[in-house]
Amino acid sequence: MVVDMTSLDLIACCKPLAADALTDEEASATAALFKALADPARVKIVNLLATSDEPVCACEFIPALGLSQATVSHHLRKLTEAGLLEREPRGKWAYFSLDREAAAELAGLVDLPEVVR
Amino acid sequence: MVVDMTSLDLIACCKPLAADALTDEEASATAALFKALADPARVKIVNLLATSDEPVCACEFIPALGLSQATVSHHLRKLTEAGLLEREPRGKWAYFSLDREAAAELAGLVDLPEVVR
DNA sequence: TGCACATATCGACAAACATCGTTACGATGG
DNA sequence: CCATCGTAACGATGTTTGTCGATATGTGCA
Numbered sequence: 001m002v003v004d005m006t007s008l009d010l011i012a013c014c015k016p017l018a019a020d021a022l023t024d025e026e027a028s029a030t031a032a033l034f035k036a037l038a039d040p041a042r043v044k045i046v047n048l049l050a051t052s053d054e055p056v057c058a059c060e061f062i063p064a065l066g067l068s069q070a071t072v073s074h075h076l077r078k079l080t081e082a083g084l085l086e087r088e089p090r091g092k093w094a095y096f097s098l099d100r101e102a103a104a105e106l107a108g109l110v111d112l113p114e115v116v117r
Numbered sequence: 118m119v120v121d122m123t124s125l126d127l128i129a130c131c132k133p134l135a136a137d138a139l140t141d142e143e144a145s146a147t148a149a150l151f152k153a154l155a156d157p158a159r160v161k162i163v164n165l166l167a168t169s170d171e172p173v174c175a176c177e178f179i180p181a182l183g184l185s186q187a188t189v190s191h192h193l194r195k196l197t198e199a200g201l202l203e204r205e206p207r208g209k210w211a212y213f214s215l216d217r218e219a220a221a222e223l224a225g226l227v228d229l230p231e232v233v234r
Numbered sequence: 235t236g237c238a239c240a241t242a243t244c245g246a247c248a249a250a251c252a253t254c255g256t257t258a259c260g261a262t263g264g
Numbered sequence: 265c266c267a268t269c270g271t272a273a274c275g276a277t278g279t280t281t282g283t284c285g286a287t288a289t290g291t292g293c294a
Contacts, residue, residue: 021161021164021165021168021181022160022161022164024157027157027158027160027161027164028157030154030157030160031154031155031156031157031159031160034151034152034154034155034160035151035155035156037147037148037151037155038148038151038152038154038155039148039152039251039252040141040144040145040147040148041144041252042148043139043144043147043148043151044138044139044144047138047139047144048138051138057270058270058271059270059271064138067252067253067254068253068254068255069254069270069271069272070253070254070255070256070271070272070273070274071252071253071254072271073271073272073273074252074253074254074272074273075252076271076272077272077273089260089261089271091261091262091270092260092261092262092269092270092271093261093270093271094270094271094272103227106227107224107227107228109227110220110223110224110226110227111224156281156282158282174240175240175241176240176241184282184283184284185283185284185285186240186241186242186284187241187242187243187244187283187284187285187286188282188283188284189241190241190242190243191242191243191281191282191283192282193241194242194243206241206291208240208291208292209239209240209241209290209291209292210240210241210291211240211241211242235294236293236294237292237293237294238291238292238293238294239290239291239292239293240289240290240291240292241288241289241290241291242287242288242289242290243286243287243288243289244285244286244287244288245284245285245286245287246283246284246285247282247283247284248281248282248283249280249281249282249283250279250280250281250282251278251279251280251281252277252278252279252280253276253277253278253279254275254276254277255274255275255276256273256274256275256276257272257273257274257275258271258272258273258274259270259271259272259273260269260270260271260272261268261269261270261271262267262268262269262270263266263267263268263269264265264266264267264268
């Protein structure tokens with residue numbers, strides 16, 4: 001996208017923005033985290049895990065969410081890939097728990113007050 | 118999806134989940150907020166606004182994001198609809214600023230420590 | 235009034251996504 | 265070893281979403 005910059009007379013409406021803006025990579029990484037939570041089913045999963053002090057069996061989410069086993073597995077995968085969940089196999093069951101560190105990182109992201117200077 | 122429930126011997130792997138789970142409406146509302154931020158361009162917009170103590174002209178975002186005017190307008194609309202941005206027309210320009218109240222609400226959402234009990 | 239400009243909206247298109255039935259993988263228990 | 269059961273992966277399908285060019289709307293200015 002090449003723009004004709006031969007004249008400078010188009011700068012009229014406002015002052016330059018902050019110089020320390022997010023890079024493409026930072027913005028994409030942040031968006032990926034939010035994307036992992038951008039679904040009601042995944043919000044419920046995180047909520048259920050946040051209110052449980054013990055890992056939760058995958059089978060619990062199926063009735064709790066009212067979705068098929070395949071769909072629940074899909075959502076658990078998305079959250080795990082995003083780093084928000086930890087997966088712990090126990091025999092033939094899979095137990096999931098919140099990655100508290102990732103949750104803290106997420107909390108730091110939206111903690112704007114410090115960013116506001 | 119009708120399941121044969123004539124016997125109860127399938128309850129074996131874990132204990133019941135917390136009773137105070139999110140409702141469908143709560144989960145959807147929360148997901149909608151995250152969905153608004155689930156895009157790198159929108160993350161950048163919020164970041165730029167968070168680091169500016171004054172409203173920012175819409176035209177600033179076009180070079181900052183490297184996207185077309187139509188696309189930038191689309192993203193600003195999404196964020197505004199989600200309640201995260203405030204739109205203020207000034208003559209033929211449109212100025213945007215962060216809705217600090219909505220940002221605080223978002224911060225409260227991911228502030229898990231209290232939910233962890 | 236009419237032109238120039240900033241922004242919003244429309245229509246279209248490709249990519250990503252949620253959902254599910256089915257199948258494959260692994261572990262348990264007889 | 266075989267049958268069973270829980271979970272993950274595959275393939276398909278309908279929906280949503282990001283992107284852009286073109287057009288419409290609306291404002292300021294000569």
